[in-house]
Amino acid sequence: MTSRFTELVIECLDPERLAAFWCEVLDFTVLDRSEGMVEISSWEPTAEAVRAGQMPPTLFFVRVPEAKTVKNRLHLDVSPVDASTADEVARLLALGATRVDVGQGSGRSWVVMADPEGNEFDVVRSLAV
Template sequence: MTSRFTELSVDCHDPELLAAFWCAVLDFEVIDRGEDKVEIGSWEPTAEEVRARQMPPTLVFIQVPEGKSAKNRLHLDVSPIDGSTDDEVTRLLGLGATKVDVGQGSGRSWVVMADPEGNEFCVLRTLAPSD
């Protein structure tokens, strides 16, 4: 008996705002909407495909009344695939992200950022092919 990692849920105030932000970051699409939630992903999961093999999880943004109160205990890491880390940080700033200091210090190979609702995430080294 086993389980699959099928989705990651993110509590937020504005599911539409965060879904749009993360769709732009990850090149995902909205795959489901409900009264207080939006689900995005790179594919639309079916039970058969999930049972057959591990697939990339979806992100589900769920509206909650309370705000974020502390540093996230779980966060996403993203890696640029077609540009430098610096170029990706600039792009994400243009989408509404901010740089944040969570005590990481200077000289790190990653950049800590926050989405429009303050959820931390890291931009790691680029995976773009070198010339």
């Protein structure tokens, strides 16, 4: 018997805003929405596909009453596929991300950023050829 990693839940103040940001970052679409919840993904999960093998998890944004207050214990890494890391950082800044310092030091090959609600993520190596 085994389990599959099917959703990553992100608690936030504004699920619609955060889902829209991450849809732009990752080229995802909205799968489902209801009061206080938005689910996004790059594919339409079916029970058959999930049973057949591990697929990318969906991102599930759920409204909570409190804002983020401390550094994340879990974060996403994103890799640009058709641009340099510097160009992707510029695009993400234009979408509403910010650069943050979580003690990573200078001269790193990745850039630490935060989404519009302050959730940290890293922009890592470019996969552009």
